[in-house]
Amino acid sequence: MLIREATEADWPAVWPFFRRIVASGETYPYPLDLGEEEGRGWWLLPAPDRTxxxxxxxxxxxxxxxxxxxxxxxxxxxxxxxxxxxxxxDPDHSGRGVGRALCEYVIAWARESGFRAIQFNAVVETNVRAVRLYESLGFRIVGTVPEGFRHPAHGLVGVHVMHLAL
Known part of the structure; x- marks a missing residue:
């Protein structure tokens, strides 16, 4: 697996799984009917941010x-x-270490960029695989907003704020 800077040319490959994940309503607070152009603007960030x-x-x-x-x-x-x-x-590629590799990449980027910590503002508590992954990489849950997310199957569930000191 190779992790590299995203370009506009990558968006047609990202959009199908982006749309699928957002439309499921299980892990992101984005509008379920988020359009492609708006989604692109929210995901493909300009420098100094990075995608x-x-x-x-x-x-x-x-x-x-x-x-x-x-x-x-x-x-x-x-x-x-x-x-x-x-x-x-991409849900079709889950369980292959892609999330871990991306998270490790982000941690290295944050250190190299001079950040002192990483904070995830809204990790849905029912997204157990993500919570477990982040904790395995040293993140801690520093707070939970009760009923902060409307999950389509579980109703109102908590949203964790997770933190990693660098």
């Missing part, structure tokens, strides 16, 4: 997943030393 794709470097270069990383708060404010990120793995 990457994980591609299958042995199987024809298929896009397996993507991550976007950015400053958690205002770039000009007193919280600019904390990074954040979001991840999407």
């Amino acid at each position: 990457v794709v994980a591609v299958d470097d042995e199987g024809g270069g298929a896009v397996l997943g993507s991550a976007k990383m950015n400053c958690n708060m205002s770039r000009a404010g007193n919280a600019r030393h904390v990074a954040s990120a979001s991840f999407m793995v």
